[in-house]
Amino acid sequence: MxxxxxxxxxxxxxxxxxxxxxxxxxxxxxxxxxxxxxxxxxxxxxxxxxxxxxxxxxxxxxxxxxxxxxxxxxxxxxxxxxxxxxxxxxxxxxxxxxxxxxxxAGLPLIDPGKITARDAAGRSVWVTRSRPKVDRIACPWLIRRFIDPRAVILYVAPSEVASVAALYGGAPFDVEETFWSHRGELCTFDVMLAEFGLKLPALDRLAKIVRGADTARPDLAPEAPGLLAASLGLSRMHSDDLEQLEAGMAIYDAFYRWCRDATDETHNWPTNRPGGAS
The missing domain is CATH 3.40.250.10 (Rhodanese-like domain)
Known part of the structure; x- marks a missing residue:
C-alpha cells in the first residue's frame, strides 16, 4: 500500500x-x-x-x-x-x-528531443493551418494531453505557417513537406504517436478513428463518420480557431475514454424496468 x-x-x-x-x-x-x-x-x-x-x-x-x-x-x-x-x-x-x-511497468515514455524548442515560459510552440477540421484538433489534443500540457498552438494562414514557425521557433504540423505531416496512408496524428512512441491500446484505437475521419476512409472504424460529423459541426459553430480547439478538447477527451473504458458497453431503451417487466 x-x-x-x-x-x-x-x-x-x-x-x-x-x-x-x-x-x-x-x-x-x-x-x-x-x-x-x-x-x-x-x-x-x-x-x-x-x-x-x-x-x-x-x-x-x-x-x-x-x-x-x-x-x-x-x-x-x-x-x-x-x-x-x-x-x-x-x-x-x-x-x-x-x-x-x-x-x-512498461508504461509509455517520450523522447523530449522530438519536442520543438520552447518559449521563455518553457512551453512548446506548434504552428498549423487555420480553420481546423480533424487532424488539426486531434494533434493539439494529443500534444496537450500527452506531450506538453502547456503547449502553445498557433493557427495561421496556410501560406504563413513556415514563416511563423521560424519566427517563434515552433514546429509546423499537418502541412505538406514538413516532418509532422501525413506519411503515406497515415495522418499526422498517427505520425505523432509513432514518433513519440506512445503505444497505448486506447490511442491505437483512437488513431484508427481519426485516420478514417481525416482521410475520407469511414471503413476504417464505425466511429469515424461520427467524429467527422462532430468535427465539421464544430468548425461551423466557431469562427475562432482557439475556441474551436477548446471545444474539440472535450470531444477527444470523450472519444479517448470510450476507446479506453467503454468499447464493450451498449445502451438501449427502456432500461431498468421495475421487477423486470417486459
Whole structure:
C-alpha cells in the first residue's frame, strides 16, 4: 500500500490523457536524466539549478492543480519537493518507485528531443493551418494531453505557417513537406504517436478513428463518420480557431475514454424496468 503522499505508477497511468491528470515534474538529477532522457508523458523538467530560490519561486507560481513529482526511484528528491509544494498549499504527491518503477511497468515514455524548442515560459510552440477540421484538433489534443500540457498552438494562414514557425521557433504540423505531416496512408496524428512512441491500446484505437475521419476512409472504424460529423459541426459553430480547439478538447477527451473504458458497453431503451417487466 502506497504512503499517503505517494501515487503508484498504475494509478498515475490511469490519469494520463484525461483532464484530471496532475502536473508531472521530472525531478531526477541532471546526470541521471542525461543518461536516460526519456520523460513520463507530459512531464516538466525540474533541473538541479531550478531548486535555487530565484527559479523555484516562478515554478511554484506557475503550478495549477495537483502535482506528482518523479525522481529516479521515489526517494528524497521527489519526496522532498512534494513536501515543499504541500507546504505552499499545493496538492502534491511523489511517484512511488520513481522513474524506475514507471519504466519497469512498461508504461509509455517520450523522447523530449522530438519536442520543438520552447518559449521563455518553457512551453512548446506548434504552428498549423487555420480553420481546423480533424487532424488539426486531434494533434493539439494529443500534444496537450500527452506531450506538453502547456503547449502553445498557433493557427495561421496556410501560406504563413513556415514563416511563423521560424519566427517563434515552433514546429509546423499537418502541412505538406514538413516532418509532422501525413506519411503515406497515415495522418499526422498517427505520425505523432509513432514518433513519440506512445503505444497505448486506447490511442491505437483512437488513431484508427481519426485516420478514417481525416482521410475520407469511414471503413476504417464505425466511429469515424461520427467524429467527422462532430468535427465539421464544430468548425461551423466557431469562427475562432482557439475556441474551436477548446471545444474539440472535450470531444477527444470523450472519444479517448470510450476507446479506453467503454468499447464493450451498449445502451438501449427502456432500461431498468421495475421487477423486470417486459
Amino acid at each position: 502506497p504512503a499517503p503522499d505517494a501515487i503508484t505508477a498504475d494509478k498515475l497511468a490511469k490519469l494520463l490523457g484525461t483532464p484530471r491528470c496532475p502536473t508531472i515534474l521530472d525531478n531526477r538529477r541532471d546526470g541521471l536524466r542525461a543518461e536516460d532522457p526519456y520523460l513520463l508523458p507530459g512531464a516538466r523538467v525540474v533541473g538541479e539549478a531550478d531548486h535555487a530560490a530565484e527559479h523555484l519561486e516562478p515554478l511554484i507560481a506557475s503550478l495549477q492543480g495537483p502535482v506528482v513529482v518523479a525522481c529516479a526511484e521515489g526517494h528524497g528528491r521527489s519526496q522532498g519537493l512534494a513536501a515543499l509544494l504541500r507546504s505552499r498549499g499545493i496538492a502534491a504527491e511523489y511517484l512511488e518507485g520513481g522513474h524506475a518503477a514507471w519504466r519497469a
